[in-house]
Amino acid sequence: QSALTQPASVSGSPGQSITISCTGTSSDIGGYNYVSWYQQHPGKAPKLMIYDVTYRPSGVSNRFSGSKSGNTASLTISGLQAEDEADYYCISYTASVTVVFGGGTKVTVL
Amino acid sequence: QLQLQESGPGLVKPSETLSLTCTVSGGSISSDTYFWGWIRQPPGKGLEWIGTIYYSGTTYYNSSLKSRVTMSVDTPKNQFSLKLNSVTAADTAVYYCARQSWASMAAPFDYWGQGTLVTVSS
Numbered sequence: 375q376s377a378l379t380q381p382a383s384v385s386g387s388p389g390q391s392i393t394i395s396c397t398g399t400s401s402d403i404g405g406y407n408y409v410s411w412y413q414q415h416p417g418k419a420p421k422l423m424i425y426d427v428t429y430r431p432s433g434v435s436n437r438f439s440g441s442k443s444g445n446t447a448s449l450t451i452s453g454l455q456a457e458d459e460a461d462y463y464c465i466s467y468t469a470s471v472t473v474v475f476g477g478g479t480k481v482t483v484l
Numbered sequence: 485q486l487q488l489q490e491s492g493p494g495l496v497k498p499s500e501t502l503s504l505t506c507t508v509s510g511g512s513i514s515s516d517t518y519f520w521g522w523i524r525q526p527p528g529k530g531l532e533w534i535g536t537i538y539y540s541g542t543t544y545y546n547s548s549l550k551s552r553v554t555m556s557v558d559t560p561k562n563q564f565s566l567k568l569n570s571v572t573a574a575d576t577a578v579y580y581c582a583r584q585s586w587a588s589m590a591a592p593f594d595y596w597g598q599g600t601l602v603t604v605s606s
Contacts, residue, residue, distance in 0.1 A: 377530070410592035412531075419580060419599055420523075420531065425592035463531050467590040472544060475523075478530040 378403065378464055378476035385482040386454045394479045396447045396464035402474055404445035408467035411440060411449045414478075415460045423462075424449060451481070459483045486510040488581050488597035496575075496604050502568040506581030506597060507561070514539045514559045519584035521593060522555065522566045524577040534579075536589060537564055544589055571604045578602075 379397040386392040396403065396411075403409055407427045412420035422431050424440035427447060437452045447466070451458050464476040492504035506520070513520065521536040535545040537555045545553050554567040568575060578599040584591035 406590065408590040412593075414531075419596040420593070421596075422592050422594050425585075425594075431594065465531075465533070465592075470547070471589050472546065473533050473536075473589060475531045475533060 376474070378466060378474055380462075380464060380476040380479045382477075383480045383482065385484055386451075387484045388454055388456065390454050391450060391452045392454060392481065394449045394451075394462055394464075394481070396449070396466075396476045398445050398447075398466055398474070400445060401469040402445075402466040403442065403447050405469055406467050407442065409440070409442060409447040410465050411438075411447075412463045412465070413458075413460045414463065420463065454483055456483050486583065486595045488583065488595060490579060490581050490597045490600040492600065492602070494601060494603060496571055496602060497606050498572055498604055499570055502566070502571050502575060502602055502604070504566045504579055504581075504600065504602070505563050506565070507563050508583075509562070513557060513562045513564060517587055519587055519589065519591060520557075520564050521582050521584055523580045523582060523593070524575075525580070525599070526574075526577040532577075534566065534568075536584060538587060573604050576602065576604045 411424040414420045427442045428440045487509045489507045496502045519536045522534040557564045580599045581597045582593040583595040585594040
């Protein structure tokens, strides 16, 4: 199972919106609405930000939103803040009844 | 509040077996509602799913690690464990245990342990 494809880095200024893409295949992202996104600050465990493509867990800011088109899922961060600077990972359920992570995207707030 | 805590040796010799335990507190591992998983992260690199286990003992493994991985549950102790044999330096990583929020491989990982660094070196 190959890792999902994410851009290595994305940057934006405070207040701006950025979008992180996560590209897979019809056997994972394209076949199911089971994509989740995680935020990871240095030295910390990942934190669930989005699940089932578009749903936010309780306590996660509504500045974070998810979407999907075909084999590509996306995470959008609106009103970018300094605290959003972190690594972000997507993960998808697969037709093999496993899960696969993306390679991760480093978000920099300029 | 659910908490997960990884424990085990921080240093393992090449060719030996890495053994880690995840202790769950604030909830029961015997619940039929959840799956429990292991994820690792080599230094400076991304996350990799290792495998998932249900309280009944049903397991799901990453195909790239399947030949070397064994996961088990100890319901009386509210723990689940990971064994990875024939380790090499490439297995050096922070190892996380986590809960999947319902009993399906499609479920997200909603609670995570703090992670434990395991170094493979002689």
